[in-house]
Amino acid sequence: MPVPVSQMWTVASYVLGQKLKRRKHFPVVLMLEPLMRCNLACAGCGKIQYPGHILKKELTPEQCFNAVDECGAPMVSIPGGEPLMHPQIVEIVEGLLARKKYIYLCTNGLLLKEKLHLFKPSKYLSFVVHMDGLKEHHDFAVCREGTYDKALEAIKLALARGFRVTTNTTLFDGADPQSVREFFDTMMEVGVEGMMLSPGYTYDKAPDQEHFLSKNKTRRLFRQILSNRHEKWQFNMSPLFLEYLMGKREYKCTPWGMPTYNIFGWQKPCYLLQDGYADTFDELINTTKWERYGTESGNPKCANCMVHSGYEASAVNHTFGSLGGLWATAKATFFHRYPDPEVDNDQTPRPKAPTPTLVHITTPES
């Protein structure tokens, strides 16, 4: 079981409580971005292109706590930028632990080893280490050699010290399903609690505009990766969201399910788009024209989006929205092999796919 029972219970009782109150727009995970600065410059990233004066800014711990209290979501994901570069990240994490929030502290792993002693293991705290695949692919995707080895060393150290650790993998066009499956095997052997997956979003600011996935390509890729699944693989995600990525079910976007708060305020409407900002969470919920977003809205910015920050909350809503949803989740949890004779993904290693041609960026540190 990848997620502790206490976390599942907290989320389940929270979502059921919101449904009993007939609240339509409720958050499940707060995406708290305390800074945009990063020590990498990945080709598919839409965050690090801000000018220097923006990259220098960061949220104070008080701003973080106010956002968490306003929003009320039981889980808080801390992406970035690289959150471990925030000088008060320990204070922020401790404040959230005191509030009994389940924290996903995202990191590329480069600073994890040297900062690990500043944190204490807790069932409420997970490090989510960005790993885009095996060594060759990961280093290429993040545009810096040696990153995989450094992140892997930090993962092993964090596990040895009793921390919860998951990985987060973003997949782009050109990903080799067989290599991704080997990566899953490796991460499970290393001992991570679970893995998270997402197709890359077509950020219009990202340097590489050629390798984002269309919806059909996303479904084909995830079907190739996740069919004939190995028993030992554990995913720290809604099993129905994984079925959605494989094209086995359809969902409408739930952008308010994972709202984003960052140095600009509450971002409208989601983690990926920037159609304005609100000063308060209530203002975000009450003034955003939600009907303008999601694939079904016809908004071209949403046309190819299947990203977890829009659609995983939809899957969670489905789970707790009906007995059918609960049954589908139970089935997906216990019968998750997804045999598919049409998908050739469980064979002896095949010839290597050509290396994806992501854009390399030279940074001052590289």
Ligand code: SF4
């Ligand atoms: S479809 Fe994607 S980009 Fe559009 S609102 Fe939903 S999460 Fe945001």
